[in-house]
Amino acid sequence: MATFKSISSIFLVFLTFLNVAISLYEDQIGKFDWKQSYIGNIKFGSFDSVKRVVVATDENVIASLHLKNGQIAWRQILESPHGNQIELLHVDKEVITVSGGESGWYVRGWELNLGTILWEWTLYSDKSLKGYWVISKDQLIHLVPAVGSHLEITTYEVRTGRNNGKTLRISAPWITDLSKCVTAGIYWTCISGESSSAELHYIDLSSQLDKVYNLSVEKLIGNAPGKVTLRSLQYAEPDILLIRNGVGRYVRLQPELPKVFTYGLSPNVAVAPNGDQTLLIQLESSSENPENIQIHSVELEEGKENRIETDYVNKTGISHIITALCRGSACRVLFSAQDHSISLLQLPAGKVAWTREEALSHIVATEFLELPVSELDASIEHEFDSVSGDVFGTLYHRLTSQARQLSVLLTGQQSTSNTGLVRDEFGLHKLIIVATNVGKLFAIDTITGNVVWSRFFNNVESFSLLNKHGMLLFVQRTARYSPLIPQCVLLMKDKITGNGIMYTFDPITGESLQLERLSYQINQVMLLPYEDDEHLKGLLILSGDSQVHLYPSSSKSILLKHASTTFLYTANPKQGTLHGLSLAYSTPENIKAVPTWSLNLGQAELVAVGIRPINERVHSQGRVLADRSVLYKYVNPNLLAIATIKDDSIHKHVLNIYLVDGVTGLIVYSTVHKRADKPVHLVHSENWLVYSYYNERFRRIELGAIELYEGSVQSNSTAFSSHAVSQLPHAEAQAYIFPGTPLAMQATITERGITNKHILVGLSNGAVTEIPWAFLEPRGNQGILNPEEGYIPYIPELPLPSEATINYNQSLARIRGLQVAPARLESTCLVLVHGLDVYYTRVTPSKTFDLLKEDFDHWLIAIVLIGLTVASYVTKRLASRKALKQAWK
Amino acid sequence: MLMKGYCLCLLLQFGRIFGGNIEYDGWANINLQHALIASENPVFTERGNVTIQSLQTGLSTVYQKPLSQTDRVKLRDLAANNEFYQLKSIVTASDGSESVFISSVKACMLAESDLNDILSVSLDYSGKVVTVTLAVASTATCEGAVVPIDKLKEFSTSVYVRHPENGPVPDTITYTQKLEKQAKEKGEVKDNRSFLAKYWMYIVPVVIIMVLSSAANPDGAATGNNAAR
Structure with missing residues (x-):
């Protein structure tokens, strides 16, 4: 019996594995999913040949882009961009980069065509001072200036890192401000002093001599009032730009006396080498239309000017030229705009060859949006929402609407369907609204992955939400209420004042409805759960000084109706406090949020807050046990999950998990993990919570799962009330070893909650894996002693089979977040994974039980059915004939 | 008055969390103040004192004076108008530190339960009070109720000191x-x-x-x- 039991349990394990194995067939690759790779905002760029451009970005990524279409030829992701940055990009026969920061510097060589690493060495500098790097003839020169005293120059052999052990120290009391110092070719140069007495100092780094050239700026560009600044041209020749009053002068550094070119240039200029001669390229807005950009090129030696009109439209402020290259009369200019988009301009045609939207490399808010129904469907829907009760009115309404439907059908006039943005039968076609860290808003089509519309906001930034960047995006009205347009609202932070910015827009067309700069800072935002007559949900904003603001103000009357049952909470991570606020004391004149409960977490750092998804439905109210009794789930819609980390002298770090009722402030359950540290990720869904943490004792990532049950009786079965605390829930908890490093976690969500729940985990190795909740479900003692149907025995280390990876071999770099949305098909859940890459797919946790298989043979079944029907008639006929014949006998 | 579960039948779970796992024992004194007139800026009056002799075992003494006639009327009105009864708890810990917590319950629920209430004192792992919450054991909420005034005599409070559970470890x-x-x-x-x-x-x-x-x-x-x- 025992063996049978163990065999059956092993069999069950295999069964569940089979269940997990929902991976794709080879021909399904790219059918439901798409991936877009990004690199980040460009810092350096250099053309390697006429076919590609090598770029380095502030995401600590180097990549090679095809000049033809802007696609990534290869991409190498270096260390985390926090504290590590690329400082030097040198493209020659191979690509040489210097990257790093506080912990040390990595000098690497990369193969030009494939991007494979050729060699690497590290340099540990004990000084956290800003350094400058220059490459000259297989020598890497590292220069460390000390403000006001001296500078140190060390030379290394670039491929091996060998140096002659000598460090050249040059006395340099003239270094006052490192922002006034640049490298230019093999020179390092600084400006010291104010406008009239300003002096230019420069050193030839390759000479190994401590000779410093000093020159008065007046001597070079004459005397005039105004501050002089310096700009490096990122060019092999020792050239700089001296800028005064917005006019730049091109200066070529030489020993003793530098050569100054006489004409004035704009500060935004790039050097394009073109065989023997050199071309200077500048961007200028054209005189007739300031939004249109003109290219203004100057030949360096002769100063001959040339202006070319381009078709590039600049909507986002100043664009910045990264690099340019000319071959004869044909030039290519790579530039980046304020919205982090990269474009390649082809001269002399003046055409933009391609644009990459690098803003999408850092997404801070996402929302899935259902599309509106087609006009025909909408008119059919309207046929039935007639309000007038009398017979003739209804008849008239029906006739007119049917006539309209007929005309739509005959003429094929469907304005919305022209754009293709029409709701499909299964709700798989949606629009993803995405807000990015730089302040650009996008709408992305889920089927194609194309950007439908975008909008850029200048001088905005994201909020800092528990050590993460975030903006707040809400859907105030969905596309369900057809003549009324859908409406979304995005809340951002003003970069200068720190106040909130509220932008309301139509998410389908991208049409702006209102852009309001608020006069206060935002503390907490809540989308009210009540709709007004126009199906619009109001937005409640709690300002920094605890004032309540409502948008639109017409939602006030609805809010006042529900004021006594509307609660919100605020968390202050710095002080470690949480407050619950009630709107019960509001008056029609003044909406007030009054504290009703408080929580003091002490010196602990608040690391994560988890709330249940608002649109989540819990289908099954309980769990059927082996003895056929039901264990009811504790489904509290007001439950908050909070994770804190506290420094401790004995246990190093202590992780606390609190489950708090958001209405009364009652701690429903709390648990503590000693010697557990960040990163902590929380997933809170239905009656359970899954969290990941780092176990400092065993040095591994662990996953904890908590499940709450009311017991065998359901206390408030009709409507849940947080005030009626008859019984605290009974919690089951279990922990697992997780053989991976999670970067983001999310639970799947489906329309009606019938489908099983899976937990999607974005891992540091670029995989997004699916773990069935049944694997994590803590069963407690009862489950072990008396296992129920489909019971999965406890395994301490969670298996991560490769079939459970939803993004198969498409690794995703630096996953930041996961967003899920239900499709209208119960089995299907839509998933967007974002980080450096953006990936969209759909998952079916219980397989596609409500869909016919793709290879379902409709013809065969039709033929069989027809055949059977025909055969039955034929045999009936034959049988009757036979019976007749027999009767005659 | 020592704490003893009044609604034991309903509150088994509260009792279950007993048996502390905090490392140092200590005591705490909670001064309770309540507001009997619903207001956004409540005026708190003295309600009583709770002394928890040992945080480890949760042993506590509750001292609360009977309500005065005017307070009873106020409480009845509060219940009849379906307002919130607000409580302020000033916790003095054994190291002398003081922290203030607020909490609210529906006044009608409090009145209907004949002033039998529960004070849940949640601690963190080091024995520090995280929050003090007032609750009423009930299976249903009320929307205002008129309760005879002679039922609103004296609070009988059950104090539950609740420790965090030790987190699960992979077995x-x-x-x-x-x-x-x-x-x-x-x-x-x-x-x-x-x-x-x-x-x-x-x-x-x-x-x-x-x-x-x-x-x-x-x-x-x-x-x-x-x-x-």
Whole structure:
């Protein structure tokens, strides 16, 4: 019996594995999913040949882009961009980069065509001072200036890192401000002093001599009032730009006396080498239309000017030229705009060859949006929402609407369907609204992955939400209420004042409805759960000084109706406090949020807050046990999950998990993990919570799962009330070893909650894996002693089979977040994974039980059915004939 | 008055969390103040004192004065108007630090339960009070209720000191034991004896035969050696 039991349990394990194995067939690759790779905002760029451009970005990524279409030829992701940055990009026969920061510097060589690493060495500098790097003839020169005293120059052999052990120290009391110092070719140069007495100092780094050239700026560009600044041209020749009053002068550094070119240039200029001669390229807005950009090129030696009109439209402020290259009369200019988009301009045609939207490399808010129904469907829907009760009115309404439907059908006039943005039968076609860290808003089509519309906001930034960047995006009205347009609202932070910015827009067309700069800072935002007559949900904003603001103000009357049952909470991570606020004391004149409960977490750092998804439905109210009794789930819609980390002298770090009722402030359950540290990720869904943490004792990532049950009786079965605390829930908890490093976690969500729940985990190795909740479900003692149907025995280390990876071999770099949305098909859940890459797919946790298989043979079944029907008639006929014949006998 | 569960039938779960796992024992004094007129800026009046002698065991003493006639009327009105009864708890810990917490319950629920309420004192792992919450044991909420004034005499408060539970750890020991047991049942007991100990019965005869054959035929071996030379 025992063996049978163990065999059956092993069999069950295999069964569940089979269940997990929902991976794709080879021909399904790219059918439901798409991936877009990004690199980040460009810092350096250099053309390697006429076919590609090598770029380095502030995401600590180097990549090679095809000049033809802007696609990534290869991409190498270096260390985390926090504290590590690329400082030097040198493209020659191979690509040489210097990257790093506080912990040390990595000098690497990369193969030009494939991007494979050729060699690497590290340099540990004990000084956290800003350094400058220059490459000259297989020598890497590292220069460390000390403000006001001296500078140190060390030379290394670039491929091996060998140096002659000598460090050249040059006395340099003239270094006052490192922002006034640049490298230019093999020179390092600084400006010291104010406008009239300003002096230019420069050193030839390759000479190994401590000779410093000093020159008065007046001597070079004459005397005039105004501050002089310096700009490096990122060019092999020792050239700089001296800028005064917005006019730049091109200066070529030489020993003793530098050569100054006489004409004035704009500060935004790039050097394009073109065989023997050199071309200077500048961007200028054209005189007739300031939004249109003109290219203004100057030949360096002769100063001959040339202006070319381009078709590039600049909507986002100043664009910045990264690099340019000319071959004869044909030039290519790579530039980046304020919205982090990269474009390649082809001269002399003046055409933009391609644009990459690098803003999408850092997404801070996402929302899935259902599309509106087609006009025909909408008119059919309207046929039935007639309000007038009398017979003739209804008849008239029906006739007119049917006539309209007929005309739509005959003429094929469907304005919305022209754009293709029409709701499909299964709700798989949606629009993803995405807000990015730089302040650009996008709408992305889920089927194609194309950007439908975008909008850029200048001088905005994201909020800092528990050590993460975030903006707040809400859907105030969905596309369900057809003549009324859908409406979304995005809340951002003003970069200068720190106040909130509220932008309301139509998410389908991208049409702006209102852009309001608020006069206060935002503390907490809540989308009210009540709709007004126009199906619009109001937005409640709690300002920094605890004032309540409502948008639109017409939602006030609805809010006042529900004021006594509307609660919100605020968390202050710095002080470690949480407050619950009630709107019960509001008056029609003044909406007030009054504290009703408080929580003091002490010196602990608040690391994560988890709330249940608002649109989540819990289908099954309980769990059927082996003895056929039901264990009811504790489904509290007001439950908050909070994770804190506290420094401790004995246990190093202590992780606390609190489950708090958001209405009364009652701690429903709390648990503590000693010697557990960040990163902590929380997933809170239905009656359970899954969290990941780092176990400092065993040095591994662990996953904890908590499940709450009311017991065998359901206390408030009709409507849940947080005030009626008859019984605290009974919690089951279990922990697992997780053989991976999670970067983001999310639970799947489906329309009606019938489908099983899976937990999607974005891992540091670029995989997004699916773990069935049944694997994590803590069963407690009862489950072990008396296992129920489909019971999965406890395994301490969670298996991560490769079939459970939803993004198969498409690794995703630096996953930041996961967003899920239900499709209208119960089995299907839509998933967007974002980080450096953006990936969209759909998952079916219980397989596609409500869909016919793709290879379902409709013809065969039709033929069989027809055949059977025909055969039955034929045999009936034959049988009757036979019976007749027999009767005659 | 010592704490003893008043609604034991309903509150078994509150009691279950007993048995502390905090490392240092301490005491705490909670001064309770309440507001009997609903307002956004409530005026708190004295309600009583709770002394928790030992945070470890949760042993506590509650001292609360009976309500005065005016307070009873106020409380009845509060309940009739379906307002919130607000409580402020000033916690003085054994290290002398003071922290203030607020909490609210529906006044009608409090009145309907004849002023039987629960004070939940939640601690963190080090024994610091995280929050003090007032609750009423009930299965349903009310929307305002008129309660006879003679029922609103005195609070009978049950104090529950609640510790965090120790977090679960991955149970590797039972699992490996289970695997070993399963392996034993299948008869796959791993043999840890050395190679010689295991196979001596085969090795010894082979050695003996070799020794015997070489002893019986020394010439052959010698000639063989010569031939090799």
